[in-house]
Amino acid sequence: MPDSPRTTIHAGATVPPEDAQTREPVLDVVDRVSEMCFGLFMALTFVGAVSSGTGGPDASRTMMHAALGCNLAWGMVDAVMFLIRTLANRGQRISLALAVRNANDQATAIGLIRDALPRATKSLVTDKELEAMRARLAAAPALPPRPRLNMADLIGAVHIFFIVVLATFPVALPFVLLDDVKLALLISRGLTLAMLFAAGWALGHYAGFGGWVTGAAMTALGVVMTIAIIALGG
Template sequence: MITTTSPRQPASRKREPLLNTVDRVSELCFGLFMALTFVGAVKVVTGGESAAHKMFFSALGCNIAWGLADAVMFLVRTLADRGQRLTLARTVKRERDPALALHALRDALPKPLEPLLEDAELELIRARLAAASTLPPRAHLTGADLLGALGIFVIVVTSTFPVALPFLIVKDPTTALVISRSLTLAMLFGAGFALGHYSGAGAMKAGFAMTVLGAVLTLAIIALGG
């Protein structure tokens, strides 16, 4: 929905995180899955130290590339969403027929919220938009958006290390594989735990579900040649 800044906002306002929990968990899991494709076959690291180095830097390079792509697409998606909301605000502000303006606002509501808001409540928003002196000429990115994109890049890249780094610091490939898998499962459980707590689905249950889902997805990715 579109809201306008009121001059009577409270002095202290809760600061929103750069990335919400779903974004952080999604990017972390994506980075883990990408890195896991490089260590899915034990034979990759049985060729000695040079093979372990090659595997690590291949996984790191892949996650750097995908982290950059994800960060750029985050900015594109943010700018597009912001532009769509600004277009809606302009439409409502210019519309002389209040009924048509209300219809535009209702059409923009997420389906689950549509039956919860009465026309009288939407009318308050319409009136505020109609009375707004100016609207931004165009949608633009902010410093917080750039920091959010940087956060996505960092999450995807750093998720490489728990998966692939053990093969560089532990000489025995079998031991390194056990450490890598243990860290990966722990991170998947933590990601699911956070997501379950955020969504109200049950933290422990979501943690175990994410662990199982991650293992199944990893096997599927490897089987498909990922």
């Protein structure tokens, strides 16, 4: 699930108050990979749990429906939580901007901005730079009275829903094509590990760690999850 930054105020710049309300939330590589991995792990875990108590000629279909149904539900939940997080973070930014503009003196306003910065950034920013931020907030147009969601937020939530749900299909596909539940389960887990490696590869390149290292690490995490599921009867 994507984690929003603590504040939109950064060293040397600040988001204009009107952008605190209308700025489009962006799902970056980390967000997309996290959502995909979430969907994969949910499907992997749920299919493993269902397989321990499923048998008979309709076992493959039951497990396919279980995987798809699980991720449809959790895709919806994750999308709704994204909207809630977006609204809460936007409200926090508006509250911070109002507090800075209504501060009794310049020193108090600068202190509020400094407190909102990430801990690692606080020591890198001087009071002179923070004063420039305060001045921009003071000169900006009126702030919105309350946080609101916009169309970009809804589009972001839809993207999250489809990322989580679409991650299920490679996991469920073997159960559609094969009648042998054990073979379908083995192939499903293999496809899941391959997708986890691809996700780790993308994440590693984005973070500068190297694709092979993070790909292998993500795959190892999937192996551990699979072993745990099997040990628990999946």
